[in-house]
Amino acid sequence: MFICNFFKIVLFRVRLRDQRIHPYSPNKLILKTQIPDCLNCPNTSCLIQQCTSEGKTLAGKRKINYLIPKDQHVFREGSLVLGAYFVFKGKxxxxxxxxxxxxxxxxxxxxxHILGHMTLDKxxxxxxxxxxxxTKVCFLDNQTFFQLINENHGFAYKVIRFYSKELRKSELRNRSFSQMSTFEKIIFAFLYLCSTFFPNEEKCVEIDFPRAEIAAIAGTxxxxxxxxITSLKEKGFFESEGQKIIIRDVDALKKLLIPYLSWEILE
Amino acid sequence: MFICNFFKIVLFRVRLRDQRIHPYSPNKLILKTQIPDCLNCPNTSCLIQQCTSEGKTLAGKRKINYLIPKDQHVFREGSLVLGAYFVFKGKxxxxxxxxxxxxxxxxxxxxxHILGHMTLDKxxxxxxxxxxxxTKVCFLDNQTFFQLINENHGFAYKVIRFYSKELRKSELRNRSFSQMSTFEKIIFAFLYLCSTFFPNEEKCVEIDFPRAEIAAIAGTxxxxxxxxITSLKEKGFFESEGQKIIIRDVDALKKLLIPYLSWEILE
DNA sequence: CCCAAAATCTGCAAAAATGCAGAACCTGTC
DNA sequence: GACAGGTTCTGCATTTTTGCAGATTTTGGG
Incomplete structure (x- = not known):
């Protein structure tokens, strides 16, 4: 058991080191793809839209577009991240x-949303x-990102707001993990899915992910x-169609978690 | 029970609304205090030190210094936060x-560290x-903060890095809450305390907080x-002096959590 | 439409965590 | 140095969560 763990650790370290050496060895399954340049981008929620025309032109010239197929990594645990990814369309x-x-x-x-982090040191x-x-994502290297921040105050401000908001959401999820029962955590996971991936749908949302995927979000x-899910179906909050789940009234579901009152955050 | 909860909710809402109306009704126990202006500040870890001389002069002129006594709120849950707090000295x-x-x-x-968040909307x-x-803290209103970001790129960049790093730490804490046993979470809480409040002490750290305080960090x-604690004392990781705990070798304690390998983050 | 593979559901026993209550221990004051 | 008030420790019964295993349902390919 101990020896087994030791080997696992060594393997993990090796994996980390490998990825340090080849942080962007191209994954053959990840394809460069066509996304409009930033001046003509239809994705109004992208923070790059906060830049001036010059900023958008620069970003459009420097960014690299990728199509990440389902279940593929955008970046791996332990790898160096040399820039930021902006989600164009996907989950x-x-x-x-x-x-x-x-x-x-x-x-x-x-x-x-923004993925990856800004680092100068390694x-x-x-x-x-x-x-x-x-999912289609746009990659911006750290240097360009830094330049955009320098030259576009509105952009810098929005990026700070984005991270600050995500930090607060993460802090609330921390609380959820330590205070909620397993059943409540599952409801919370569904609500998190709804608010992130269907921010505009008012009442009715369809969710079609494996149970294990939802478990990984809920922490169970x-x-x-x-x-x-069975219990929520019995209580009338969920309907199902095959393995897909239909939530007819997201607000009703929220009410189940009233003691944790964090709805301001799940905009 | 239900009615009781209902009242609690109403009270909570009222509390929130009250604080919306009087977000900074001065708490009599919070005192303005003397802290050097930013140009002569000895706290090198403060991000305001990344600003130009002009920026520091502005910040020094606009900031309000507070001495927050032990167990007093810097800001309350549900209150509007109209700026950011920079911790000068304390916990x-x-x-x-x-x-x-x-x-x-x-x-x-x-x-x-930075507390509070940047918001334009309410x-x-x-x-x-x-x-x-x-604890002594410096408060900067949002407008000044925004101005500093506009005029000091290095500062804006560092603030983004700070939030991005805290987000990642918070995400790792999320994982801890859902994957660790209670015993492991307690060890994690001690290590988090050490890394945040004693970032420079190499091996030996004294921790003197009530058990309930540590429980609130660990989520138990x-x-x-x-x-x-008893178990860690038996195993030789902790010594005690009254209710105070002495950790002679922080690194040895870290090794207990090797399967979760997140030490890069606990700088 | 049928069938095999995969995913999901559910009952149950084992394990872990919780909360209570009383004992032991610390802290600061007189 | 004794004492009161508070905190911490520990044993135990209860509750919750987990993980396994087998039954059931769903999915996708022919």
Missing amino acids: IKVVSSNLHNKEQTVRLAGDG ECYPIGAVAMED NSEQVSRG | IKVVSSNLHNKEQTVRLAGDG ECYPIGAVAMED NSEQVSRG
Whole structure:
């Protein structure tokens, strides 16, 4: 057992080091793709839209567009991240594993969200990002990002607001993990999915993810998610169509978590 | 029970609304205090030090200094935050409660850290901040903060890096909450305390907080913390002097959590 | 439409965490 | 140095969560 763990650790370290050496060895499954340049981008929620025309022109020239197929990594745990990814269209989960190979989804990112982090020094975090469906992203290297911040105050301000807001959301999720029952955490996971991936849909949302995916967001296992879904179906909050779940009234679901009152944040 | 909850909710809402109306009704226990202006500030970890001389002069002129006594709020849950607090010297916890009156510590902030968030619109989060010992903070209103970002690129960049880093730390704490056993979470809480409040001490750290305080960080209760401490004393990781705990070798403690490998982050 | 593979659901026993209550221990004051 | 008030520790019964295993349902390919 101890020896087994030791090997796992060594392997993990090697994996990390490999990725330090080849941080962007191109994944053959990740394809460059066509996305409009920033001046003509239809994605109004992208923060680059806060830049001046010159800024957008620069960003459009420098950015690299990728199509990340479903279940492929945008970047891997332990790799150096040399810039930021802006989600053009799609669904991304930010994940973190431990050596027992249990994966926790620590953040969800939808259209217009930023992934990756800004570093000057060689930082290296055990966090990765995976596409939950075919997703188009725009990559900006750190240098260009820095230049955009220098020359576009509105952009810099919005980026700070974005991170500050995500930090607060993450802090509330922290509270959820430590105070909620498993059943409540499952409801919370569904609401988080709704607010991130369907920010505009008012009442009725369809969710079609494997139970294990939802479990990784809620911080439990797929059996509990199953039990939770069954219970919510019995109570009339969910309907199902095959393995897909239909939430007819998201607000009713929110009311189940009133003691945790964090709805301001789930805009 | 239901009615009781209903009243609690109403009261909570009223509390929130009151604080919206009087976001800065001065707490009599919070005193303005003497802190050097930013040009002569000895706190090198403060991000305002990244500004130009003009920026520092402006910040020094506009900032308000407070001495927050132990156990007093810097700001309360639900209140409007109209600017940012920079910790000059002391220890702050960022907390979030639920209606069952259970409080979770979602972040720790030591010297040089930033609290509060930047908002243009009237946002309102169920998050508060409390001094864990007498603490001096500098308050900058949003307008000045915005001006500093406009005119000091290095500052803007560092602020983005700060939030991005805190977000990542928070995400790792999320993983900890959902994957660690209670015992591991307690160890993690001690390490988080060490890395935030004693960033420079190499091996030996003294921690003197009530068990309930540590429980709120770890996401458990004080009984479990007690049991955890006893166990760690038996194993030789902790010594005690009255109710104070002495960790002779922080690195040895870290090794207990190797499967979660997040030490890069606990700088 | 049928079938095999995959995913989901559910009952149950084992494990972990919780909360209570009383004992032991610390702290500061007189 | 004794004492009161507070904090911490620990044993125990209860509750919650977990993980397994087998039953059931769904999915996608022919």
